[in-house]
Amino acid sequence: MKFLFASDSFKGSLSSAQTAAILEREARLCFPDCECISLPVADGGEGTLEAVLQAAGGILIRKEVRDPLGRNVLASYAVLDGGRAFIEMAEASGLPLLKPEERNPLLTGTYGTGQLILDALERGCSQITVAIGGSATNDGGMGALRVLGVRFLDEEGNELEGTGRDLSRVKSIDSELICPLVRGASFTVMCDVKNPLTGKDGAARTFGRQKGGTEADIELLEAGMERYGELMAELCGYDIAAAEGAGAAGGLGAALSVFLDAEMKPGIEAVLDLIDFDRKLRGVDLVITGEGRMDWQSSFGKVPSGVGEHCKRLGVPAVAVVGGMGEGAENIYEHGILSIIPTVNGAMNLDEAMERAEELYAGAAGRLFRLLKVGISLKDK
Template sequence: MKLLFASDSFKGTITSAESALMLEKAAREIFGESNVECTSIPVADGGEGTTDAVISACNGKKILVGVHGPLMESVEAYYGDLGTDETGKKSAIMEMAVASGLPMVPAEKRNPLNTTTFGTGELLRDALDKGFSNISIAIGGSATNDGGMGCMRALGVRFLDKDGNELLGCGSDLEKLVEIDTTGLDSRVKNATFTVMCDVTNPLCGKDGATYTFGKQKGATPEIQNRLEKGMQNYRDVIIKKFGINPDEIAGSGAAGGLGAALLVFLNAKLKSGIETVLDLTNFDERLKGVDLVVTGEGRTDWQSCFGKVVQGVGDRCKRAGVPAVALVGSMGEGAEKIFDHGICSMLPTVVDTITLEEALAHSKEAYYAGALRLFKFIKTGMGISR
C-alpha cells in the first residue's frame, strides 16, 4: 500500500515534517514494515512556514539576506532558491512575514502608522540581483499598513509629498502622498513573473479593506484606523490618477496592509491561492500517481478550513485524481464537516478528552501519534471488511 502524507504544521507544536515521520511510524506498526510505502510532502497555505515547506519539498536552498524590519531595524531574513523551472527561469519562494511580520514588532511598539514593508522590497531586490525571474511571495502575517509603499520604494519607486520630498513609506505617509514617480523602478521587474500567494479578497479601502479588517490586530486604535483609512483612500486616488487602475476593484488588494495592491499594480503580479501555489510548486498532482491513500491535517478544522487552507486544497486535488484522502487534525470546530465536500473521506481529531488548550499543546506529539494509530486501525478494519 502506497501512502502519501501532506499535512500543514500544527502551529507551535508539530511541523509538517514531524507529522509525516509519526504517520509513517504508526502505519508501519499497524500494517507491518514491508506492507507500506510512505512518501511525504511538507505543505503550507501561504502563511507562516510556507517558504520552509516549499524549500523542503523541492530540495531547495535557503538564501540569507540582511534587510530592514518593520521598524527599519536590521534583521536577517531569507528566501528559497528552487532552481530552474520548466521555462528556464530561476524560481524563488519567499514570505513577507520574515521581513515585515507582526511577530517582529514588540507588543508595546505595535502601531501601523510606523511600520513599513521596505524589508520585503529588499528581499525582492536581492532575488532580482541573483537572477531570479519567477518569484512567488506569500504575504500573510504582516505588521504593516503602508499600502506596500515601503516595498516599492526599495525597488526604486519614489513617493513624493506636496513639496516634492520623498516619503519613507510607512503607514503615516499615506496621507502625505501627492505624486508617484516610477521612473526609477527596477527595470528587471519587466522580465520577471511575480505570483502573490494570498487567500483574502479584501479591497484596499472601505469597511472590508486593509485598515478596518486587519488594522486592530497590528496595534491600531480606532483613531489610528480612521487616520490610516483616510490615508489609504488618498493613496488609492493617487494610484487611480497615475495608472488609471482602481485598487478597490482588484480582489486581494487589501492583503497585508495594502501590499497586495502594490504588487498587483506596480509589478503586474498575479494573485493566486497560497495552497494552490504550494501544491503546484511541489508537483503534488504528479506525486499522487500510484498512491492508495493520502493523509493530510492541520491544527484545527472548522468552517474556515474550506477557504484556502491545506486540508481543503489537498482534498480537492485528491478528489480530482480519484485518490481517497483522510485528515488527522488537532481539533474539530463548528462547520468542520463541510470539509467532506472537498475530497476528505473521513477525519479524526487527536484530542479525545476535555482538557485545556495548554494541556493539549503540552502533549500534542503523544496525542498525534496515538491518533495516527487509531486512524490506521480504522483503515485496516475497513480493508478487512471490503475483503
C-alpha cells in the same frame, strides 16, 4: 501501497514533519513494503517558509534588511529550483519584529520586503511568491516598491520615504525607472484575506488597531489611502481600491498587483503549486492530511481543503487525521476528504491532549492503517 503524507502542523504540539514521521512509522507496521512520501505543507501562516523549503528542496538565504522601523535585521527567504523564490514578508516587515509599544502604522514601512524581492531577482529568480500575512505596516507597499525603483513624490517633487504617514503626502507616482529585472519575472501574492484597500473593511480600518494605530491615526491613514488608491487606479486603469485582497498587508497586495502585475492566490494553493503537489500525487494510493482542529473554517483555504480538492480532481482518495473536531467539520467531505480520524481517544482537557499529542496521533494513525488493511482484505475476498 504508496502513501503521501501532507498535514499542516498541530499548533503548539506537532510539526508537519513530525506528523509525517509518525504516519510512516505506523504505516510500516501494517504495510512493511509500503512507499511513503512526506510533504510538509502550510497555508501561508506560521511555518510556511520552513514547509516550502523542506518540500521543494531549496536553499535558505539570509540577508540583512530594514525592519518596519528602518533598523537592520537578518531576514530569511527560500530559493528553489527552476528560478523560483519564496518570500514571507513578515520576516522583514512583520509584527513579531516590533515590541508592542513600538507598533505604529504611521511610522512603519515595507522597505525590507522590497530588499528581499530585489535580492531574489538579482540572484536570477524569475518566479517569485510573496506571502503577505502578519505585517506591521500600512504604507500601501510604498516602501517595498521604492527599493524596486518606483518613486512616490510629494507636491514639490521630493521623493517620500514610504511609511504610513506618507500616504496623505503622495501627489504623483513615477514608475519609469522600475528595476528592469521585474519585467522578466512573474509574481504571485499569497493572500488569505479579501479586504479592499479602503472603506470600512479596508486596510486601515480593519487592521490598523492591531498594528498600533489610534482612532486618529486610522482616519489619517484612511484618507491618505483613498488618494493613494486613486493614483494607482490612474496607472493601472481600473479601481484597484475595490479589488479583493488589495488591502492585505496594509496595501502591499495592491502595490504588488499594480506595479509587479502579481497574481493573487490563496495560501494553500500557492504552496501546493510551489511544491509541485499534483505531480507528486501520481501513483499514490492514499493521501493523509490534517490539522490541529477541524471545523467549518477548514473548508475555507486551510490545508485539508486544498489538499482534498487536488486529490478529488485527480481521483486520489484522501483522509484527515485531526486533533479534534468542531461544528461544521463534516463540511470538508465536499472538498475531497473522505473521512476524519480524531486523535483524542477519551475524555480529556486541551492541556492533556497537547501534552500527549505524539502518543494520541500515533494511536489514531495506527487505527487508520489497521482499518485500511481490513478494507483491503475484504476487497480480496
